[in-house]
Amino acid sequence: MLAVMLLLASAPALAQSALPPAPYADRQIDDPALERKARGLMETIRCLTCQSQSIADSNASMAGDMRSEIRQRIMAGETPEHIRAWLIERYGDWVSYEPTAAPILWPLWAAPAVLLFLGLLLLRARIKRRKRP
Structure with missing residues (x-):
């Protein structure tokens, strides 16, 4: 009985997310100019989980997903302003550190x-x- 209770108590600690990590969460873009654009934008976007850090500094999985999304959109040719507008439309004005x-x-x-x-x-x-x- 004790072994079953210990196993059940440790199950959350052993659980892993079923989702794979975002491809560009911690991997930089090969082109330095595009990476600078992406990094500049990431420093002005608030982490929705941490709320006191930018997504560039946060280790939260949500911030990693947002970093990956920004990098993928930059590589697709979108401008940082367009991506910021999309993020604000999706998450509200609060997501941006730049005042409106x-x-x-x-x-x-x-x-x-x-x-x-x-x-x-x-x-x-x-x-x-x-x-x-």
């Missing part, structure tokens, strides 16, 4: 300037109040 300039985000971009302006107005009013006799 969507109209809904304009208040977010304008907020620091507005706060700085209001701070300067407040500072000016305080300075004027101190100078009065």
Whole structure:
């Protein structure tokens, strides 16, 4: 009975994925110029598993799949911008480290300037109040 329990407890540790590894997850493209393009894009795409690393730095299997997909699309002649747009369409804006300039985000971009302006107005009013006799 003890042997059966030990065998069942160790089964998840011995399990392997049925899927083969992505072909270009850890293998670079032979053409250095294409690899630079792919690598540049990979550094700006967020790992969906880790969430704090780019797919270029992550060891997660999902990141490996995304690296392979990017390399295959670069070798097929797609541009990094087209691949980024495809990834954003598939996974949402969050997947990209590069911020978008969507109209809904304009208040977010304008907020620091507005706060700085209001701070300067407040500072000016305080300075004027101190100078009065």
